[in-house]
Amino acid sequence: MNKFLIIGLGIFGRELAVSLIEKGAEVIAVDQKMELVEEIQDQVTYAIRLDAMDERALSSIGLEEIDVGVVCIGEDFESNLLAAVHLKNFGVKTVIARASNPTQEKILKAVGVDLVITPEMEAAERLSYRLMHQGLLDVTFIGGGTVAAKIKVPEVFVGKTPAELQLRSKFGVNLIAIHTPQLSKDGRQLPPIVNNNPDANTVFKEGDIMVLIGSHRDLQKISRLQNK
Structure with a gap:
């Protein structure tokens, strides 16, 4: 089981800690503010109040057992930076830190931080992309101009297969999954049926959601078809 250390329990740090727990990880959550520690203590493996800038206090956690340390201090960059440096110096295998600019x-x-995350900048970029291309239901930026997105199957695709449509050669995108919405007998929305890595001969149905990977430009080609 992977063991994570989350330093900084603001909105981002708290949500990350809880999400990791839900996925089966072991999480130690740390913050200077006792009220934030108390709010999350029943949702994570351990919740500890300490100053992450204090090397001695930080070393008491048992950092040699931590697989990934994530520093999420958003309000004080000096504290954020120093905590990340301490984790690197203590030999934490992977150190991730948050940046605001x-x-x-x-x-x-x-x-030497292994991965830098910019939640606000990434959220703004995703939102701007969705506002400009409203056919995209969800967007994840992979890097190098590559994007993963959920797109409702255009009407002109219904009844056809990926092979017939030549998604890769004609549109330059790769089909990763198909989500088919389903309703209960009383009309309630249920979790979709997920077909991961669908066959090239899978027939698209009305209401299906495609999960595609491709460039911004290629995904736009698909998105524009929804207006036809």
Whole structure:
């Protein structure tokens, strides 16, 4: 079981900690504020109040057993940076830190942080992309101009297969999954039926959601078809 250390229990840190627990990870959650520690203590493996800038206090956690340390201190970049440096110095296998702007990102990378995340910037980029391309139901930026997105199957695709439509050669996208919505007998929305890695001869049905990977431009080609 992977063991994670989450430092900083603001909205992002708290949500990350709970999400990791739900996926079966072991999570130690740390913050200076006791009220934040108390709010999450029943939802994680351990919740501890301490100052992550204090090397001695931080070492008391048992960092040699931590697989991934994530520093999520958003309000005080100096504390964020110092906590990340301490984790690197203590030999934590993977150190991830939060940045609020490109300058902070450069500094964190310069001190050897393994991965820098920019939640606000990424959220703004996803939202702007969805606002410009409203046929996209969800967007994840993979890097290098590659995007994963959920798109409702255009009407012109209904009754056809990926092979017939030549999604890869004609549109430049890869079909990863198909989500088929389902309703209960009384009309309530149920979790969709998920077909991961669908066969090339799978027939698209009305209401299906495609999970596609491709470039911004190629996904736009699919999105525009929804208006036809």
